[in-house]
Ligand SMILES: O=P(O)(O)OC[C@H]1O[C@H](OP(=O)(O)OP(=O)(O)O)[C@H](O)[C@@H]1O
C-alpha cells in the first residue's frame with residue numbers, strides 16, 4: 001500500500017512531492033489553502049482539549065503555528081539546540097544521535113507548567129528521534145501529552161507503533177488504522 005496516494009487516506013497527501021530529494025516535500029500542502037485548511041480541520045476534529053500547542057523546529061512550526069492561531073492556544077517552540085535566546089539554566093535540553101549526526105532540541109522550562117495539557121505537533125515522524133526528545137522534555141516538565149499531530153507517521157517503524165499505542169496520534173497518512181481504531185478521516 002502506498003500511504004501517500006491510497007485513495008481513502010486524506011486527499012491532500014497526494015500533494016506531497018515524492019520526487020524531492022533527499023526528503024519528500026510537504027510544502028505543497030501548505031501552499032494549497034484548501035489542502036492546508038482540510039489538514040487543520042482534520043486535526044482539530046480529532047484532538048482532545050488542550051491548553052498549549054508545542055511544535056518542533058522547523059517545519060513543525062508551520063503546522064503548529066497555524067493550529068495555534070486558529071484555536072487561540074499558546075504556541076510553544078521546541079527549537080534546535082543553541083537557538084533559544086535564553087541562558088542554558090532556563091532550558092531543558094535533549095541530545096540524540098540521528099543516524100550518524102548528533103542533534104539536539106531545547107525548550108524553555110517555564111513555557112510548560114505542571115498539568116498543562118499539550119498537543120505536540122511536527123510535520124513528519126520518521127525514526128521518532130525528535131518527537132521522543134520533545135515528549136521526554138515536556139513530560140519531565142510536568143506536561144501531559146493529550147495528543148500528537150503530524151502529516152506523516154512512518155508506517156514501517158516499530159517506534160511509530162509504540163507511539164501510537166502510548167499516545168493519541170493523528171497522522172494524515174492514517175498509519176494507526178492499520179493497528180488500532182482509526183482516528184483519521
Ligand atoms: O522522526 P525523525 O527521524 O526524528 O525525523 C523527523 C524529523 O526530521 C525533520 O526535522 P529536521 O530537523 O531534520 O528538519 P527541518 O528543520 O526541515 O524541520 C522533521 O521535521 C521531523 O522533525
Ligand SMILES: Nc1ncnc2[nH]cnc12
Pocket residue numbers: 022023024025026124126
Ligand atoms: N520530509 C521528509 N521526507 C522523508 N523523510 C523524512 N524524514 C524527516 N522528514 C522527512
